[in-house]
Amino acid sequence: MLPGTLAGQFRPDEMEIDLNRLAVSAGAALILGDVTGVDWNQRTLHFADSNSIRFEAMSIGVGSVPAEINNIHSEQVVPVKPMQTFLKRLAVRFDKTIPRPGGQLQITIIGGGVAGIEIALCLLTGLRFELQFIKVSIRILTADDDIAKELPAPARQKLNRILATRGIEVISKTRVSEITESGVNACDGRSYDSDCVIWAVGAIAPPVVSRLGLPLDDRGFILTKSTLQSVADLPVFAVGDAGTIVGSTSPKAGVYAVRQSPILWHNLQALLADKPLIEFRPQRSFMKLLNTGDGKALLQYKNVSIHARWCWTLKTWIDRRFLRPFRV
Numbered sequence: 001m002l003p004g005t006l007a008g009q010f011r012p013d014e015m016e017i018d019l020n021r022l023a024v025s026a027g028a029a030l031i032l033g034d035v036t037g038v039d040w041n042q043r044t045l046h047f048a049d050s051n052s053i054r055f056e057a058m059s060i061g062v063g064s065v066p067a068e069i070n071n072i073h074s075e076q077v078v079p080v081k082p083m084q085t086f087l088k089r090l091a092v093r094f095d096k097t098i099p100r101p102g103g104q105l106q107i108t109i110i111g112g113g114v115a116g117i118e119i120a121l122c123l124l125t126g127l128r129f130e131l132q133f134i135k136v137s138i139r140i141l142t143a144d145d146d147i148a149k150e151l152p153a154p155a156r157q158k159l160n161r162i163l164a165t166r167g168i169e170v171i172s173k174t175r176v177s178e179i180t181e182s183g184v185n186a187c188d189g190r191s192y193d194s195d196c197v198i199w200a201v202g203a204i205a206p207p208v209v210s211r212l213g214l215p216l217d218d219r220g221f222i223l224t225k226s227t228l229q230s231v232a233d234l235p236v237f238a239v240g241d242a243g244t245i246v247g248s249t250s251p252k253a254g255v256y257a258v259r260q261s262p263i264l265w266h267n268l269q270a271l272l273a274d275k276p277l278i279e280f281r282p283q284r285s286f287m288k289l290l291n292t293g294d295g296k297a298l299l300q301y302k303n304v305s306i307h308a309r310w311c312w313t314l315k316t317w318i319d320r321r322f323l324r325p326f327r328v
């Protein structure tokens with residue numbers, strides 16, 4: 001629902017879960033802190049600025065971060081992850097850059113995957129409504145030769161048409177070399193003036209994962225068995241974007257994170273009770289619904305892609321139904 005919130009379709013609180021209340025209702029303790037490392041011998045978890053805690057079993061779900069972000073240092077850049085703080089960080093950037101009425105606001109989104117596209121389309125809707133006397137322009141810059149390369153050709157063609165109709169320029173086969181005060185410099189020598197750069201390139205593991213001493217895949221995610229337990233044979237599971245099942249080619253998507261929860265819940269209890277663990281079998285494909293910010297969504301499933309108003313209604317119904325049990 002984050003893109004829909006950017007478009008002004010939902011209030012931010014409509015897409016949020018009150019973790020404090022949820023934890024209390026589940027009989028769990030919620031600690032807000034930055035995990036910095038773990039001592040497997042002592043079974044102790046360390047935080048940046050709170051006391052360490054001991055554990056018997058652990059599940060890691062620290063998600064992912066956009067690739068290459070560690071090499072780009074500029075206050076102009078707003079990484080899309082962590083998503084939980086994206087709206088706040090974007091607002092801080094806009095506070096510094098919104099021009100006077102009659103001026104121009106130029107935004108460059110780095111990354112032409114579905115996340116970058118949804119953000120471009122929805123942000124444009126929201127800003128054009130909010131900033132009626134400012135000329136807002138958004139461009140997407142991608143190193144690939146086309147956008148949304150994970151989608152089949154008909155869906156990609158539809159998205160290219162939607163972007164063109166909305167006036168969002170797509171610059172392909174272009175890799176960023178540097179972000180400066182005035183904008184984005186590309187490896188081919190071209191420059192793109194930008195007041196704000198949104199970083200939405202493919203996902204890699206957050207830095208903390210490399211400090212845990214666990215076996216990792218080639219993008220730095222924690223390698224697990226199909227039971228979601230680390231291949232290191234420690235009492236530790238890795239779920240959501242943070243974990244990769246050996247041999248699995250599933251993309252990093254919330255759909256898998258959600259479907260893993262009942263397996264994780266079963267296996268955590270089974271591990272502690274010395275009982276057999278069960279396997280997670282990821283589904284091969286899933287329906288994708290992209291909010292295009294114009295009251296419609298693009299539905300893509302197997303060979304079918306449809307861009308329509310009812311697809312947005314379906315998406316919103318699914319999203320709200322998912323949230324309901326967590327809004328205790």
Ligand SMILES: Cc1cc2nc3c(=O)[nH]c(=O)nc-3n(C[C@H](O)[C@H](O)[C@H](O)COP(=O)(O)OP(=O)(O)OC[C@H]3O[C@@H](n4cnc5c(N)ncnc54)[C@H](O)[C@@H]3O)c2cc1C
Binds near residue numbers: 063064084115242
């Ligand atoms: C714009 C956008 C739209 C998307 N739309 C969809 C969609 O429609 N469908 C879909 O299936 N997927 C979608 N995705 C992908 C989806 O968001 C992720 O796959 C999903 O959030 C992964 O869930 P997760 O729980 O593994 O990680 P996250 O949701 O990223 O959560 C990770 C958590 O770990 C915390 N954390 C990180 N490091 C530390 C640390 N050192 N110490 C303590 N805590 C830490 C973070 O603060 C965060 O709370 C979208 C992604 C983007 C960017």
